[in-house]
Amino acid sequence: MAFFSVILLNFIFWILLGIFVIGAAAFLVSIIFAVLYLKSRKRPDRFRSRGIKKIVSIVSGILALLIFCFFGVLYLLVSRPKTVSVETAAGTAEVLQSQADDFVKDIQADDTDLVAGMLAEAPELNGYITHEGYNPLGAAIRYDSPRVAAYLLDAGADVNRVGGAGSDTAIALVCSRSINSVLNVDMLNLLLNYQPDVCRSYNVMPPVQYVIRYSVEDNIISEEDLLLLERFLQAGADLAAENGTGKDSEEYLQFLLDKSTVPEEQSDKLLTLLRRYRKSNTPQQADGASNLLRSERNTLKCMGIWSTLRFGRC
Structure with missing residues (x-):
């Protein structure tokens, strides 16, 4: 619907602009014709006076039309609705700038009903990039709108893209925003439900180190802090x-602990958690290895030779 509205408004604009150009051209032609006619001395005066009256009436009509078209085009130039190009799966589309602005305001208000209504009316808004470089999911993170973020993710938004090509991931955006504010733990926990990339980032620090810093910065490491970090791992x-200073996660944690007053018992829990996951690299790989071993063991059992090959406990 919005697409056809843009086409109609542009069509009316160019039609009136064309009328203005044609009227201007006709006005100039009539003036030239009148000047040449008045200079002609071959016609009798009585014919010349009649011709002058006719020319004056024609010029007056054209002038009135020209003035009307001029002010019409001037009005359209001032009030013509602005459009913005968006990238969609089918190619480039146009949406009204006012509609895109209202869409961003609805995201900022964390109103899922209004966002859903606007996307139903203009699906092209899924590809809108704000002047700050964010797509709808990025805008929801930018304005701390978890309900809209969840709605967009459930609707199929890419959790690893928050802007145009080459943009950061949603996790990296949440972490980078904690530089000037508190880390949005609720948004992180939400994003972690959608299998995000927790490694890629264009920031100074890897995303996991923002979580480590958040866990230590208030000098108390709670169970919730440990749970969030474990979900990250x-x-x-x-x-x-x-990070930018050449420290990996464990070195960075030790650097923070040296400057903090975190109780030793709590800091040991955090260090133990990091070392456990670093030793196994990632839990997915450890689980994968366990599943592979279990599968091979079952195969050998089926072949009747597991009991002869095993040593120790199964």
């Missing part, structure tokens, strides 16, 4: 990745 966080 279960998602495949790279503990060997280094």
Whole structure:
């Protein structure tokens, strides 16, 4: 619907602009014709006076039409609705700028009903990129709108893309925003439900190190902090990745602990958690190895030779 509205408004604009150009051209032609006619001395005066009256009436009509078209085009130039190009699966589409602005406001208000209604009316808005470079999911993270973020993810939004080509992931965006504010733990827990990439980032620190810093910064490491970090590690966080100062996750944690007053018992839990996951690299690989071993063991059992090959406990 919005697409056809844009086409109709553009069509009316160009039609009136064409009328203005034609009227201007006709006005100039009539002036030239009148000047040449008045200079002609071959006609009698009585014919010349009649011709002058006719020309004056024609010029007056054209002038009135020209003025009307001029103000019409001027009005359209001032009030013509602005459009913005968006990338969709079918190619490039046009949406009204005012509609896109309202869409962003609905995201900012965390109103899923309004967002759903606008997307139903103009699905092209899924490809809209704000002036800050965010797509709808990125805007929901930018404005801390968890309900809209969940709605967009359930509707198929890519959790690893929050803007145009080459943009950061949703996890990286949440983490980078914690530089000037508190880490949005609720948004992180939401995103972790959608199998995000927790490693890729264009920030100074790997995403997991933002979570480590959040766990230590208030000098108390709670069970919720440990649970969030473990979810990150279960998602495949790279503990060997280094930050801008060359520190990996364990070194960065030790650096933070040296400057904090975190109780030793709590800091030991955090260090133990990191070392356990670093030793197994990622839990997915450890689980994969266990499943492979279990599968091979079952195969050998079926062949009747497991009892002769095993040593120790099964």
